[in-house]
Amino acid sequence: NAGVTQTPKFQVLKTGQSMTLQCAQDMNHEYMSWYRQDPGMGLRLIHYSVGAGITDQGEVPNGYNVSRSTTEDFPLRLLSAAPSQTSVYFCASQGWDTEAFFGQGTRLTVV
């Protein structure tokens, strides 16, 4: 039982490049979400999903896309990376009546 697995752990992108941050959970949780963590700002919700095929926007969705084709996976796509997207990204997974479990994070630098 691995919990929430995020890949990669570190990534450097050039401005304008695209990439996908992967998130997988093996707890059969309905809810999954993506947050970004910036110094002095806590964690801010980017996108979330309440089940396969259902996604919705959080506080800071601009520049990011998500999809949820399976219960297990919830990838986050950056279509055209910008320096403002330099951050640490966390994926979280939660069951109907369980606590939220966070992955170890992906540290992204856009140059």
Place this chain on the structure above:
Amino acid sequence: QQQVKQSPQSLIVQKGGISIINCAYENTAFDYFPWYQQFPGKGPALLIAIRPDVSEKKEGRFTISFNKSAKQFSLHIMDSQPGDSATYFCAASPHTGNQFYFGTGTSLTVIP
């Protein structure tokens, strides 16, 4: 606009002392209030959580106090230990599910 306000930004406490972190919110739709602990290089981990039907919840050395009328809640860490040195986040979530709104975090240092 920060939906959950957290203070202080940093806190230094002597070993054995009490650490107190405060949070406030405005949205009355929030009905789940967790506290997360985060160590460097790690993801946040749930420490303790409360729902607004109780005014206090205690788990070991950690206590949440909740004041529904004032829309405030706080974390008390009794007998603080150096191993408690971490960043603490309060959060709030509406009953509809997994959308957490986090405070800006408190960096706690416990001095031996």
